[in-house]
Amino acid sequence: MEQILANGLYLGAQYALIALGLTLIFSLMNVLNFAHGQMYVFGGFVTYTVVAQLGLPFIVGLLASAVVLAVMGALIEKFLFRPVIRRSKRDESTMLLAAGIAFFLDAVILLLFGEKQRGVPKIVNGVFNWDMRLIMPYDRILIAMAAVALIVGFILFMQYSRTGRAMRALAQDRVAAQLMGVDVDRYSMIGFAMGAMLAGLVGGLLVTITGINLGMGGPTSVKAFLMIMIGGAGVISGAIAGGFILGMMESVGLTVLAAYGDITYLVIFVTLMIFLAIRPQGLMGKPWG
Amino acid sequence: MKRRVFLATTGLSLALAVASGSAAWAENAKLKIGFVGVTSGPAAAWGISNQRSMETRAAWLNELGGVKIGDTTYDVEIVPFDDQKDPKRAIAGMEKMAQDGIHYVVGPNVDDGAAAVRPVAEQNGIMYFPYAFPKELYTPPASNAILGMVANYQSGPAIYKYLMENSGVKTVAFVAANESDPLSQRDGGVEAAKALGLDVVSASVTYQVDTTDFTPVLLPVIQTAPDLLVLSGVSPANAPQLIRSARELGYTGLISTETAQDATVLAEGAGELANGFISVGGASTPELASDTMKEFVERYTKMFGEYNDESNTKVYALEYIIETLKANPAAIDNVDEFKKTMDTFSAPNPFMVGDATLTYVGMTSFGQKRQVSVPLVVNEFKDGKFETLFVAQVD
Numbered sequence: 164m165e166q167i168l169a170n171g172l173y174l175g176a177q178y179a180l181i182a183l184g185l186t187l188i189f190s191l192m193n194v195l196n197f198a199h200g201q202m203y204v205f206g207g208f209v210t211y212t213v214v215a216q217l218g219l220p221f222i223v224g225l226l227a228s229a230v231v232l233a234v235m236g237a238l239i240e241k242f243l244f245r246p247v248i249r250r251s252k253r254d255e256s257t258m259l260l261a262a263g264i265a266f267f268l269d270a271v272i273l274l275l276f277g278e279k280q281r282g283v284p285k286i287v288n289g290v291f292n293w294d295m296r297l298i299m300p301y302d303r304i305l306i307a308m309a310a311v312a313l314i315v316g317f318i319l320f321m322q323y324s325r326t327g328r329a330m331r332a333l334a335q336d337r338v339a340a341q342l343m344g345v346d347v348d349r350y351s352m353i354g355f356a357m358g359a360m361l362a363g364l365v366g367g368l369l370v371t372i373t374g375i376n377l378g379m380g381g382p383t384s385v386k387a388f389l390m391i392m393i394g395g396a397g398v399i400s401g402a403i404a405g406g407f408i409l410g411m412m413e414s415v416g417l418t419v420l421a422a423y424g425d426i427t428y429l430v431i432f433v434t435l436m437i438f439l440a441i442r443p444q445g446l447m448g449k450p451w452g
Numbered sequence: 453m454k455r456r457v458f459l460a461t462t463g464l465s466l467a468l469a470v471a472s473g474s475a476a477w478a479e480n481a482k483l484k485i486g487f488v489g490v491t492s493g494p495a496a497a498w499g500i501s502n503q504r505s506m507e508t509r510a511a512w513l514n515e516l517g518g519v520k521i522g523d524t525t526y527d528v529e530i531v532p533f534d535d536q537k538d539p540k541r542a543i544a545g546m547e548k549m550a551q552d553g554i555h556y557v558v559g560p561n562v563d564d565g566a567a568a569v570r571p572v573a574e575q576n577g578i579m580y581f582p583y584a585f586p587k588e589l590y591t592p593p594a595s596n597a598i599l600g601m602v603a604n605y606q607s608g609p610a611i612y613k614y615l616m617e618n619s620g621v622k623t624v625a626f627v628a629a630n631e632s633d634p635l636s637q638r639d640g641g642v643e644a645a646k647a648l649g650l651d652v653v654s655a656s657v658t659y660q661v662d663t664t665d666f667t668p669v670l671l672p673v674i675q676t677a678p679d680l681l682v683l684s685g686v687s688p689a690n691a692p693q694l695i696r697s698a699r700e701l702g703y704t705g706l707i708s709t710e711t712a713q714d715a716t717v718l719a720e721g722a723g724e725l726a727n728g729f730i731s732v733g734g735a736s737t738p739e740l741a742s743d744t745m746k747e748f749v750e751r752y753t754k755m756f757g758e759y760n761d762e763s764n765t766k767v768y769a770l771e772y773i774i775e776t777l778k779a780n781p782a783a784i785d786n787v788d789e790f791k792k793t794m795d796t797f798s799a800p801n802p803f804m805v806g807d808a809t810l811t812y813v814g815m816t817s818f819g820q821k822r823q824v825s826v827p828l829v830v831n832e833f834k835d836g837k838f839e840t841l842f843v844a845q846v847d
Contacts, residue, residue: 166667166668166671167668170665170667170668170671173665173667174664174665177664215720269492273492273496277757277758278491278496278497278500279497279688279714279716279717279758279760280497280688280689280692280714280717280720280721281717281720281721282692282717282720282721282722283720284720284723285723290700290702292702295702298667298700298701298702299667300700303665303667369664372664372665373664373665373693374689374692374693374720374721376496376497376689377492377493377496378492378493378495378496378661378662378689379662381493382660382661382662383662386662413668414668417659417668417669417671418668418671418672422656422672423656428660
């Protein structure tokens with residue numbers, strides 16, 4: 164039981180961090196960023212390149228991922244999403260654009276980093292073993308703690324910084340925020356950059372544990388969407404809750420249902436369908452958006 | 453004056469165009485060989501190593517002046533199609549090959565894709581070389597598919613028997629991705645293990661290919677404490693993570709798979725924890741590799757920046773096609789002629805030292821020769837590279 168809980172918390176921490184970036188972008192711009200998973204993969208490859216290829220410390224790789232993805236996010240917002248949002252009132256325009264960016268990033272990743280699975284050496288050796296009841300490698304514990312620290316840092320930033328307050332105002336009511344003097348374009352760009360940066364950071368963190376490969380983008384996006392559907396799209400606390408709930412469901416399912424084959428995600432999807440039928444706005448979302 | 457210059461320029465251009473046209477006319481005819489396989493997504497490494505092996509070898513042969521089949525010399529042109537591991541796309545790819553008049557195709561890489569393209573290949577006179585294991589593709593009445601590698605039901609028993617005799621393995625557990633190929637390989641492995649008298653202690657645990665944490669997946673398997681953990685049909689992307697999780701959970705037994713792996717990927721993803729991991733290698737080892745094979749590796753690395761160990765096997769399909777066509781030039785657009793030649797075909801194997809030959813095998817497994825003969829090389833990973841555990845031959 165201890166192992167199941169620990170696995171769930173570890174998965175939940177990384178999932179929550181992935182979902183945070185996606186929900187931030189959605190809350191600010193009403194954009195479903197289908198390229199979020201590809202941004203995660205890109206971040207992983209940047210860390211891999213810096214650490215494994217250039218031989219620099221892991222923290223440098225992580226910072227490089229954050230910077231590269233933040234710049235990428237800012238450019239994507241400024242030159243792609245902003246013009247499309249300005250010219251088209253239809254939601255599907257931004258959805259198609261996001262899907263196009265996902266395909267484009269897949270192609271870029273293949274060209275730049277190749278088709279192989281990549282990974283970097285463990286940053287900490289050793290395994291925590293509590294009488295065989297709870298086994299957890301130290302690097303996972305460290306990554307989970309880093310993920311939690313990033314989540315806390317993000318919440319504090321959104322709560323107390325001027326930029327965070329402006330973005331929250333934007334998320335609550337775009338027109339009202341604009342009337343109150345919030346520079347909508349500027350904070351949309353910062354928000355998108357932060358969302359992309361978070362995706363890149365998770366990719367960088369997890370490249371030490373799960374490695375990274377070209378095909379991880381799509382499934383990561385799907386999981387991120389699952390999380391924000393559980394927690395409520397556009398709600399920060401909802402994304403965190405969604406991440407931890409999905410992580411825990413996965414951990415419990417993989418242990419309890421192992422004897423019945425790979426039905427964990429089948430059960431999760433069925434549960435989610437029933438849940439959404441009852442509460443379509445998710446746990447913490449508002450029915451009106 | 454301007455008009456005169458214009459006329460002179462135009463005349464010169466026309467002359468150059470005619471001259472270059474004549475030069476093109478004097479170039480070799482094209483022999484188009486198709487590739488339909490997965491070059492994107494998590495299993496991209498399988499198809500990309502195929503495609504790049506073909507492109508490397510084709511460029512090399514063309515550089516040498518092309519291949520002479522009958523009285524005609526051809527430049528080899530590779531026509532690739534990414535099926536994205538989707539059977540529907542694989543069908544579309546094979547239809548494209550048919551529309552392009554291509555009769556010889558390498559791929560698909562996976563079971564469902566290989567099964568899906570069978571009607572298209574048979575209706576359009578295409579011989580294809582899948583890297584997929586379902587026996588019905590290669591046993592009569594099927595006759596257009598030729599297995600491009602050693603199948604798991606051929607390599608699995610050989611590995612288990614070796615480990616029973618040399619490492620005292622008595623119990624075995626299987627874990628597989630929840631996809632058609634790994635599941636069918638797991639079922640084949642379970643059957644083979646039971647036939648050899650091994651005690652199968654776990655075979656029901658499966659995982660999603662996009663799993664990011666294998667600890668919960670492997671926990672119930674490791675609790676059964678098997679002597680041997682078989683990662684059935686594991687992709688190069690998942691293998692390091694599974695090995696790492698198993699070792700971190702305290703598993704000290706043997707780990708093996710019947711799929712080909714990449715040493716760099718294992719070293720990066722699992723490091724020392726991958727030491728002792730047993731896999732089916734590409735059909736080449738440093739002891740087996742000829743100078744041609746070594747040059748192939750150099751050329752591949754030069755063209756694409758990094759070699760893929762899987763290409764030790766993937767290099768063969770194109771060679772078989774070309775050498776069989778050389779043996780019977782009438783097969784160039786007639787696959788029935790190709791099939792007739794396969795029964796007696798034999799040519800020197802350029803990739804192996806000694807007197808090794810290229811021949812078609814498969815009588816034991818399929819009742820007809822529908823498999824390329826490549827050595828069954830079983831490797832053990834040690835400190836960043838593969839070491840040969842044993843080499844066997846398959847029929």
